[in-house]
Amino acid sequence: MKKILYLLIIIFTTFFFAGMTKATEGACSSHGGVNCSVGSDWDGSVICNDDWKDSYVNYGETIECEGQISCLTSKLDSLKDKYEVNTKQTELNQIIDEIKYQTDLLVQFRSDIILPRTEQDKKDEITNKISSLNIDAQILQDEIKNKLYLVNLECSALGKDRLNQYKAEALLKKINDSNDGLKENIMDNNTLLDEILKSQKCPENSSLKEDGKCYCNDGFTNSILGKGCVSFDQRCLESTPNTHYLSFR
Numbered sequence: 001m002k003k004i005l006y007l008l009i010i011i012f013t014t015f016f017f018a019g020m021t022k023a024t025e026g027a028c029s030s031h032g033g034v035n036c037s038v039g040s041d042w043d044g045s046v047i048c049n050d051d052w053k054d055s056y057v058n059y060g061e062t063i064e065c066e067g068q069i070s071c072l073t074s075k076l077d078s079l080k081d082k083y084e085v086n087t088k089q090t091e092l093n094q095i096i097d098e099i100k101y102q103t104d105l106l107v108q109f110r111s112d113i114i115l116p117r118t119e120q121d122k123k124d125e126i127t128n129k130i131s132s133l134n135i136d137a138q139i140l141q142d143e144i145k146n147k148l149y150l151v152n153l154e155c156s157a158l159g160k161d162r163l164n165q166y167k168a169e170a171l172l173k174k175i176n177d178s179n180d181g182l183k184e185n186i187m188d189n190n191t192l193l194d195e196i197l198k199s200q201k202c203p204e205n206s207s208l209k210e211d212g213k214c215y216c217n218d219g220f221t222n223s224i225l226g227k228g229c230v231s232f233d234q235r236c237l238e239s240t241p242n243t244h245y246l247s248f249r
Contacts, residue, residue, distance in 0.1 A: 028055060037072050039159045042171070071155035079154055083147040092140040099133045102126050205229035 028034045028048035035049045040059030047053050071079075080086055109115060109123040202214035206229045209215055216222060216229035223230045224238050 028052065028057075031055075037076070037159070042169075071158040075158050076151070076155055079151045083151055085144060085147050085151060088140055088144050088147065092137060092144065095133050095137045095140065099130055099137065102130045102133065106130065203228040 028046060031048035031050045031052040033049050034046045035051075038047050041047050041053045044058050045053070045055050046057050046059045048055065106123065106126045109119060109126075114120075115123060202208050205220045206214045206216050220229040220231055221235050222228075223235065227238075230238070
C-alpha cells in the first residue's frame with residue numbers, strides 16, 4: 001500500500017511540475033520572467049518583466065501569477081505606507097516577541113507543586129500579561145487584515161487602469177498600423193496611376209490629363225473627320241468642303 005501511495009505521489013509531482021514548466025517556458029523565459037503585477041495584455045497574454053508583450057501564453061494559465069496583485073510593486077509599497085501596514089506589522093512582531101519572552105519566563109515555574117505565594121503571584125502576573133498580549137496581537141492582526149484588504153482593492157483598481165491603458169495603446173497601434181498600410185496602398189496606387197499615365201501617348205496637338213484621357217491643347221479642337229486635334233481653321237475647312245475659307249486668325 002505504501003509503495004502504491006509513493007508511486008502516486010511521484011506521478012502527481014511529475015505532472016504538476018511538468019505543467020508548471022510548460023506554463024513558464026515560452027511565456028517570458030528569455031525576458032526576465034512574467035510580470036504578474038501588471039496583469040494581462042489587451043489580448044489576455046502575459047507581459048514580461050522587460051515589458052515584452054508578444055508572448056503566446058495566456059495570463060490566466062500562468063501558474064506563477066495565480067493570486068497575484070495586479071498593480072506594480074512600487075505602487076503596492078506606496079499603498080502599504082499609505083495604510084500603515086508595515087508600521088502595524090512591526091508593532092505586531094514586537095508583541096509576538098514579548099509573548100515568546102514571557103512564555104519562556106513562565107516555563108521556569110513548576111506546575112506540579114504548590115508554589116510559594118510570591119512565586120505564584122509572579123506566575124499569575126506573567127500569565128495575565130501573556131493573555132493581554134495575545135488579545136493585543138489579535139486586534140492588530142485583524143487591523144492589518146482590514147488594511148491589506150483596502151490595499152489589495154486599490155491596487156487591483158490601479159492594475160485595471162494600467163491594463164486598460166495597455167489595451168488603448170494596443171488598439172491605437174493597430175489603428176496606426178492600419179492607417180500606415182492604407183497610406184502605402186494609396187501611394188502604390190498613385191505610383192501605378194502615374195506609370196499608366198506616362199505610358200499612354202496622346203495624339204498630336206493633345207495632352208494627357210489627370211483623369212487618364214487626352215484633350216486637345218489650347219488653339220485646337222476635335223476634328224469632325226476623326227483626324228484628332230486640328231486647328232480651328234482646319235475644322236472650318238472640314239465643315240465646308242470645296243469652299244474657300246478666309247482665316248481671320
